[in-house]
Amino acid sequence: MSFLGILIVTIIFSWFFVWILRKYERVKCLIDKIQGPTALPIIGNLHQFRLNPDEFFEQAQGVAYMFREQKGLRMVRIWLGPLPFVIIFGAEESEPILSSNKVLHKLYHYSFLSAWIGDGLLISKPNKWRPRRKLLTPTFHYDILKDFMPIFNRHARTLCSKFDKLIGSKDFNDIFHTISLCTLDIICEAALGVNIRLAHGYRFCYPYPDISVGSISVSVCIRPTF
Secondary structure (H helix, E strand, C coil), X not given: CCHHHHHHXXXXXXXXXXXXXXXXXXXXXXXXXXXXXXXXXXXXXXXXXXXXXXXXXXXHHHHHHHHXXXXXXXXXXXXXXXXXXXXXCCHHHHHHHHXXXXXXXXXXXXXXXXXXXXXXXXXXXXXXXXXXXXXXXXXXXXXXXHHHHHHHHHHHHHHHXXXXXXXXXXXXXXXXXXXXXXXXXXXXXXXXXXXXXXXXXXXCCCHHHHHHHHHHHHHHHHCCCC
């Protein structure tokens, strides 16, 4: 490669590096206005976590709860390497984000789900998400949903009964799986008219890949193997 070619490549690479650095500094200045644990350069707060995907969110919540109890914060910032994450506690803080028409782009972590669920409503880009969401919105009108209240209430009572039996059990320390099964029971009966009775112990193939893919996504985030 000629000297001129090397010079052009060097200039392009330098420009791109400076652009990334400036963008990162801008994000860092904004994110660091939110309080959180002290982060180290490059690795952020990763040194404060066990790199176990099954325990990661629990640890992140623990750090956030500690700051909330000590300083009364309703938002806490943590850095996972160069990536900032903000943990929000209250509905008042969540509403502006969830109701925004601008905050629609998903993190790149969602792309790991595309091989499993495709480019659907969950991970699609805004130009595809908006028209499809408009088609679905009338389906969730209150007048339609109230017809399904008997289904919601029946499965909610089943969930409460299950919790009553599990209270005090040494083996019961995570409600995520139990609530996931109840949620899937409700969705299948309300949308498809099929009661798959997962909450009653019937096995089904869906929830387990769901949990596995979630663990894989977290693993890629906290332990990238590029």
